[in-house]
Each structure stands twice: as structure tokens, then as C-alpha cells.
Amino acid sequence: MELAAPETSTPSHEPTSSDDPALSHEPTLARVLQERLFRDATITGDGARDRVVTWCLPWQQALSGEEDLDGVLVYARESDVEADQLAELRARRPVALVVAGGEPGTAQADRADAEAMPIITVGAHTDFRQVGRLVAELVLAHEAHVMRYGVRVHQALAELSYRGAGISALCHQMSRLSQCAVAVLDSDYQVLEFAQAGSVGESSTPSGEVLTARTMRELLRDDPPDLLDRALDGGRGPIVGAVEIAGNPFTCVVGAIVLGGRHDGWVVLVEPAARPHPHDVAQHRVVVEQAITIVGTEMLRMRSISEAEERARGDFVHALLHGRFATEADLAARAEHYRFPTGSDYAVIVAGGFRAASGGEPGNAVPNAVRDVARTSPPGTQTLAAAVGDVLAVVYRFDRPKRTTPDAANRFVADYARTLEQDLVRKLGVPVQVAYGRPVSGAVRITDSYREARIALGLRQQLGLDSVCGFHELRVFAALSELAGSPVGKGFADELLAPLREESTGGSDLERAVVTYIECGGNVNAAARALHIHRNTMLYKLERASRALRLNLREAEHQFALWLACKLELLANTTATVDRELRPT
Template sequence: MTSKGAALTATTDEPCATHPPGELTLARLLQEQMLRDARASGPLDRVVTWCLPWEQAVEASSLAGVLVYAAATPPDPTVLAELCRRDPAAVLIAGTVSADRWTKVRDTCGRVPVVSLGEHIGFREIGRLVAELTLAHEAHVLRYGVTVHRVLAELLYRGAGMPALAHQLSRLSHCTVAILDARLRILAFAQPATGSLDQEELSRTLAEDPPALIDESLGGHGPAVGEATVGGDSATCVVAPIVLGGRHDGWVLLIEPATPHPHDLAQHRVVVEQAVTIVGTEMLRMRSISEAEERARGDFVHALLHGRFGNASDLEARAAHYDFPTSATYGVLVAEVDPPGTARGLSREATRLTPPSGPRPLAAAIGDVIAVVRPFDPPRRAAPDAANRIVADYAQTLEKDLGQRVGGPVRVAYGRPVRGAVRIADSYREARIALELRGQLGLEHACGFHDLRVFAALRDLADSEQGRTFADDLLAPLRSSGAGGGELERAVVAYLECGGNVNAAARRLHVHRNTMLYKLERASRVLHLDLRQAEHQFSLWLAYKLDLLARATAGVDRELRAT
């Protein structure tokens, strides 16, 4: 094979596509010394599994793979035609057969092969020969399968890995071998020293125009065999799916550069049949290791975000294992993904979609939120807000990439950059608060706690007893004013957000201007404040901001304590 291309085109008009190669066929049976003088007509590639005398065959319901032995007495044409409709492997005629009788029997049998045995071959000799050849084939396949399984199992036991398994499969078959994942990506590739198939070209072909034979293999009970064009040259492919516990993880693909001998093709099938179990077990082992590493990495990220390290030495020891710096500048981002429940599967992708320069970020799923910790070093002599701009740009890119990956809305927020790993928990808390505020305020784009300057400035006041008391005292009369309290509160908020413009507030609430004036008058009486005065407007605006920030902070703190 050359490396000009690797277009694979499966065909199914060869004998190997109609039955498994290597099984006993009528043609193989006629090669035996006993039957070399026999005369035969019809297709000789039919599989032979057993032999029955005429009397038993007439009563049998199924004759697939069965040789029907007829004595020298000419069989009844009507019975023979009925028997042939059950499609036996062949009809064997014992004794001397005249030309006229031969022609009549052949015409009656149609597509069913007819074999004239001669004078001295009885049913016992034919039955014994078929049994011996069938059992010999099964024993050979079993012995060879055990040998292949033992060789591959030794590699699996030593933990040699996927490349070593592919290399051993290539050595056993003297063919090119590719182990594919469920997305048809090449996990391991090996070929003999004389092979010249280009791996990249094969990978590109599998991605752009995979052969139909691969999909066809999913519906069978064994390896699928078909002709192919690889690099412009004819080849034979043997492919089988890797399925363990009902889960499909990929394929084992074997490529023979020429038309192989049936015996070699049978060995290729055995190699692939044994390989799928061993390779599937190795995939399961690698997946278990990867999941364990992912859980350990997630535990480390959780500890960073919640400040659960006992001392600096413990932090540095854990960070060194993940090659994570402890003295850099960090931006903590959180992403809320729809639909809920997909965060865990995307946490790893969050570190791959937008790989930054320098240390790679770490990510973990916390409930329905993905938390990303990105270490970076701001450029020297940078502007005071350079670190904020770096995190903001990364947040926008992350939101776009994750949105493309999930095909749905993704909301990203971030905390203010911090210096030193011990302060990551502070930035994470701010990121969660910013995400909560973004949802309540209906902001469309990624935002940071630093961007919400008003809330950043009021954070300490909102956490204080004095701030909570101020907000409660001012807003409580409005919220406890009966059934209309909710409408009055919405009217006051719209009025404040519109800068005291009654017409703009009325348009926002889709009410008449006079209705808006009436609601504001009622609210003034309930609050005992003149909402037309700027000082009272500011007091109410401040109370609403403090209340909004306090509710967002309380919700985040409850979640942080729960985790």
C-alpha cells in the first residue's frame, strides 16, 4: 500500500462476505482424496456443517449447511424439488449416474449443488469425513484463539498500553492495525516494517468518509470482512466493534494489503475477535484511571475554591502534583450551563476549549456550575486594570466556546483577580455573587464583580447589621402593604431605574401615565416619603441595592457552606 490516500470502500460481492471464511465448504470437501473423482455442479462455496441420509432429510424442517445423501435409486422428482426448496448445502447422489439422470436431477435441484459420488462411497464414510473436518476446523480455531488471547492478555496484565497491543496485533497478523474510539479517532496504530500506509491520511479518511463496513459491523455477531481501496490499492479489511457491558467504545480495524488466503483470513478474524475483548478491557482500565485522576483533580479544585487547606505546606504539596503555581495571579470564573446536569461533563472541556499561554487552568463541577481557576502573570509595567482585562477577555471567550459546545445559553461571571493561591476562595465567592446578580439583573454578557462597581462598593455595608437594618426598615412598609404591595414595589423600582421619569417608567410597565402617578402617590403614603425628592429617591435606590446584594450573598453563602 502506498500513502497516496486511504479511501475505504467496502464491497459485499465476494464469497468472504456471504459466510465466515475458513469454515468447511463444499469446495474444500471435494479436495479430499476420497472425493477427488466426484462430479459436481452448482456453486461450491456453500458452508457444510453436517450430513443426513435422504430419509431423515425429507423429514427435517431445516437443511441449512446440510449435505443430503441419496442412494443409487433415483429420488422422486417432486420430493426432490420440495427438499431443495429448504436449501440444503448440496445433494449427494451415490452410485453410477447416467447422463440423462444427471441432467434431470440437476435441473430439478436448480441452484442447489449436485455431486455424483461414484460406486464405493457410502453415507458412513461421508458423515465421518464431514465430522472430522468440521471438528478439526473448530479445534484449530479454538487453539489459535487461545494462543492469541494469552499473548494479548499478558500485555494487558503488564499494563503495556494501547500502542503495545496494536503492535502485537500487527505482529500476529502481519497486517496494518488501527484501534479506533467511538468517534473513529485513531487511538493506536501499527503496521509491519514493509507497510507504508500513512496514519494521518487514514485518520483523515475515517473522519471525512468512513467506510460503510464499520457501521455494518455493529449489527453482526462477529468481525465484518470486506474489500477496500486503501491508498489507491486493493485491500481486505476485517473490523469488529469494541463492546463491553453494552457500551460501544470503538473498533479494531485490520487492513490486509492484498487478497489473503482463506486460511490467513480466518486467522485474521480470530485475531480481531480476541482483540476486541482485550482492547476493550484496556479502554476500561484507562477510563477508570482517568476518572480517578479527574476526581482527585476535582477535589483539589474544590479545596482551592473553599479554602480547605490546613496550612501552606499542604497547599504547595498538592499543587506541585498538578504542576499548579501557588504564587501567581488568579482569575476565578464560574459558568452556569443549560440544561442543568451537564456541568460535570463539561468541566474538563472548560480547560481545553481556550488553552491560555502559561499554566493550564483547572476546572471542576460544583452542582450545576462550572468553576474555572486560571493562573496568569500580568505583564510588567501594565495598567492597573490589566489583570481585570485579561480575565474579562478570557470570560468572554469561555462563554462563547462553551455555548457552541452545548448548543445552548451559558452565563459566565468572574471575581476580581487575586494574588496568591490562598486568596482563590475570596475571588470564587465574588464570582458566585456576580453570577447571582447577573441573573437577577438580566445582564446579557459575561460580567465580573469588578464591573458591578456599585455592588462591589456596597458589599461590606450589605453584610453589616447596619446595612441590613437600613434596607429592611425602608422597604418593609412597601412590601407589607397588602395585596397591592407587589405592584407598588414594581412601580417604585421602575421609577427609580428610569431616573425619576414618570413617562419612561409608565412605558416600561406598559401602563398609562395617570396610573403610574396614582401608584407612586400610594407608595409615598405607605412609605411616608415624597418620592419626588431626590434625597428620598436615593435612599430607596440604596435600600434596593443593599437588599439585592444581601439576598445574592446569602444564597451564595448557603451553597458554599453546603459544599
């Protein structure tokens, strides 16, 4: 089955029947003039005859409006045509004016505008009904022909979509129908699928270089053609344009995939000829037009499946992190589904700071990071990632070499954590903070590593540490972790710090001065500079703190006691926050 072209080549001078679908070219002016009704017509003016004719209007109705008459053939009787009205009509750009009756001559030629509006003189017996019916028949024949081909293409693609064959099969089917290379791109200009033309119509450059997915990716990576953006902005179906690939000209038919107001990518059909036949271009337009909705629907279906799988995988990761498996058998059964061994060595790495970096809600940063981490794992390892609120949690499985010390295992995890932080910063474009827990053996103990990783992340954020840190690196906090949560540790911290926080003694301002003084090693001048206050003011604050505490802050033992109380409180608060998430009441 053939299809009419969007542009008409030089028309044959032989009259043809409009009932022959094989010859039903798009009804241009040249095509209309081939009909028997205009066989004896006289044409004045050399205006463009490749303009498309879509409708016919009588003279009075055409003059009554103000809209553009592009695509309209105007019919008039010789007695109706006035010179001033003719100039007004010409300004509205009709395809041509058909004048019935009268003899063509110099006066008629003077009326014609060679570039804007040819005048076609026919016999007085030719009425508007005949001309209007002819135009309508030609337009309907063309539309029906296009529709028949569109139904054929739609059926071929819809059958594959109904069977769930996937985008790759749809791409190859489009290539077989068009005998051209076809690519499906996502909204980020990435090639999702590429199908080369068959052996009959292989798409190759004049130099013999075959067009491949690699050349398409290089083109999109270096400088995506503006044809893609114009197809998206146009909103009027596929567009045709010339694109240079590997130094050779190609003709591309591009359609933007937009469903429900969401842009998911493009369908690109690459015709190897720099100036293809208009009939071929028309066929390619129909193929792309029909494919847009079907490929978009398939992308939606695959995205729904992928999101469902991600949610199920995320539930499994959450269960690992929070220890929600009833038995080890339950854990083993779920892990087998994801091909996740339960007897290896594991460590949990967490990344935070997305909210602060984005200036508000983390948005899609964490989900995007989950997908990126899931797709990339070092050789010989396996990762599972999930979003826990605004924190990214990664379960990192690795094979610990025999006779490996705990420090060596920690370094192994630290290397991956640093690489992960660098990748996240590069891909997301925002600074993130990464911390990790100590390695554990057995999947049932993953929750212990996760708890340590969250504590390490909280401490890193509180202390303002610049680099990746592990729980084992915070040696003081690791040693104090049990004491911080005990009644003894909490009582010790409250007893020492409470006097500094009373309103009568100055509140948090006094506490900050004491903590800064201790962190500066008891150096009054350094503490004053850190707080941007005068040295005498610093001495006054320390004197007030000493009276409130009934301790001499110049003694190292008392400084250590206050430092220990601050660390215990910080660790207790961080641990309590993590435990509330791990063990909600």
C-alpha cells in the same frame, strides 16, 4: 502457523488429507469433494461450490423441519428421493444433496438446479455415517485450527495487557501479528492509537504513499466509512469491507468494541491489498476478534485510572476554592503533586447555565467541560477545573508582568474568560454564562476570587447580562458588598421594601411596577410600555406605592433610596447563597 480462510479459492483437483492442519481450509463444498470418499462421485449441476459446509443431515430429518438449510449437506438414498420433496428441499437452500445408489443420467440431471442445489451421486456402499463423520471431522479440524491461532493471538495480546503496557503497545502487537496497519478509534471516530506495519509488510498505497495516522484522521473527519456503523450494528464479530483512502483501495477488517452494552470504539485493521488472499483475511479477522475484548478491557482500565485521577484533582481544586487546607504546608504538599505553584497570581472563572440550557439536569455537560478545560490552557498559564454542582469552576494561574496595574490584570483575566465562554458554547452546543473574580496573589487567597466569581455569576443571571462580567465590573455591587451583609444594610432594605410586599397593597405586582419605574429613570410612559400596561394604570400603581411607603416617588432622593434597597437585597441574597456553599453550617 497458518489459518483457514473464510472464502475458498479454486480447489486443487489433487486429493488431500483432512488431518493436515496446514491444509485445513474452511470446509466448503469444493473442499469436501476433494476427500477420498467422493473421489468417484458424479456431480450434477453447477451450483456454487464455495458455499461453506457446517453440518450433514439425513433426508427424513432435513424434510421434517422448516428452517433454512444454509450450510447443511443433505444425505439421501436413491429410493427416498421424490420429485415433489426435492423441490421443497431446494427451496430451503441446502449446500448440496448427496444421493447414494442409482445411476446418474438425464433424469437425475433434470432434478438438479444449477444455481440452488447440486446433486452428488455416490455408490450405494456410502452410508450417512461416513458422510456425516467426514463433514464433522473437517468442521472440527477447521475450528481447532482457528482456535489454535486465536489462542496464540490472545496470549500475545493478553501478556501485554497483564503488564499494563497500554493501548499503544497492543496496537503495535496487532500490527506485528498481521503485518498491517492497525488503528484503535474511540466512539467519536477519533484515532486513539495508530501502528504502522513493519518494514516487511509496510502498508502503502500503490503510488508509494505510506498510510499514516494523519490519513486515517482525515478519512474519519471528512466522511467516516459506513463500515464502522455496520460493524457496530451487526453484533456478529468483525466484518470485512473495502475502503478508499487517499484515492487508493484498501481492505479493512473492523470490529466494534462493545463491553457490557457500552460502545467504546473500534479496532480497524487495514490490509494494503485491494483483493487480499482469503487466508490473510481470515487471519486478520481472528486478530481483530481477539483484540476487541482485550483492547476494550484496557480502555476500561485506563478510563478508571483517568477518572480516579480526575476525582483526586477535583478534590484538590475543591480544597483550593473552599480554603480547606489546614496549613500552608499542607497546601504546598498537595500543590507539588500537581505541579501547581502556590506563589503566583490567580483568578477564578466560573460558568453556569448548563441546567437551563439543557432543559433539565446538566447531565454530562459540566464533566465534559472540565475535561476540555483541563486539556487546553493558553501558553504560559495553567488551569485547574472542577465541577461544583452544576457550575464549572476554573482556577486560572498566570504570570502577571511587573508593574502591571490591577485594571491590566483584570483585562488579562477577562480575555481568557471570554475565550472560555466561546469555547464552551462551541463544544457543548448550549449557551453558558461566564463570570470571574478579581485576581489574587498566592494560592491561599484563591477562595476570595472564587467567592467574588460566584457572586458575579449570580448577579449576571439575576440581572440578565449578556456578556462576560467580572466582579470588579459590577462596581456598585462591589462597593456595596460589605454593607449588603451587615445588619444595617439588611434592615434598610427590609424597612423600605416590606410595605410594597404586603398583600393589602398589591404584593409583588406593586413592587415590580416601582422597580421598573425607577429603572426607566422616572419615565412613566417608558415604564408602562415595559410592563405592557396603560399609562393611567401605571400612575395608579405609583400612587398606591407612594401611599404605602409614605414617600413621594417623583423625588430623586426617594427613587435612589428604593433603588439602593433593591440592590442591597439582591446582593445580600446572592452573597448568602454563595456563603452557604463556601461555609456550610
